[in-house]
Amino acid sequence: MTAFRADRAALSERAPNRRLTKQCPALQRKIIQCQTCPRLVRYISEIKKTHPSYWCRPVPAFGDFRARILVLGLAPGRFGSNRTGRMFTGDASGTFLYPVLHELGLATKPSAVNRKDGLKLKNTLITAVVRCAPPKNKPTSKELAACRPFWQKEIALLADLRVVVALGKVAHDEYVRFRLKERGGTLSHFPFRHGAVYSFQERPEILIDTYHPSRQNTNTGRLTRTMFLAVFKEAIKWMIAGE
Ligand code: SF4
DSSP, X not given: OOSOOOOHHHXXXXXXXXXXXXXXXHHHHHHXXXXXXXXXXXXXXXXXXXOXXXXXXXOOOEEOTTOSEEEEEOOOOTTTHHHHSSTTOSSHHHHHHHHHHHHTTSBSSSOOXXXXXXXXXXXEEEEESOOSOOGGGOOOHHHHHHHHHHHHXXXXXXXXXXXXXXXXXXXXXXXXXXXXXXXXXXXXXXXXXXXXXXXXXXOSOEEEEEOOOOHHHHTTTSSOHHHHHHHHHHHHHHHHHTO
């Protein structure tokens, strides 16, 4: 185990906030009911026919609704969170992600098996820019636009947010465009690069980039555990600095 671990006080769970405890779950219930994207609704309905036990609905955000770190992913995987109904649960990406979160004190367990496995996150919320599994993990620009209000509302509800960790270029671009809309500027000034840290004027949170922990990246060594751990250590440092 690494010597780095954020101190207990910095990672302690925060007192419940009445507004958040109502609004965040209400938003998640709304997301689960969404059927805006015909292509994705058709795709996951087809999967449901052959795999009746699969979730096959939009996947809600998972974790601590008073989070100071937001992990922004791409979209549910067909056999991962589209199967289990929880972010990064039951697939290779989760097998890579959760041990790192656990090692740094951001998750209560190193593994994510299903929605009833008792796993809890501390100071961390995991969401995605698209909430229904897309064919070949590739949402269209129209689907990204349709789903945008959901993760942007989640961000608006995270009053203590200090760090956004973007998993991959699509999540990075979505988040940067969102912030540039408020302050102006061009995306090319904020290129996606693993380990890059960006701040946005008048925003308390910073953005940290990492390659997505997909099998394609982790099996090829493009993203190693050491690299991923370093990104989350950086996130915790910024989280504590922003106290
Ligand atoms: S991808 Fe998002 S907007 Fe589209 S149907 Fe799913 S939840 Fe709704």
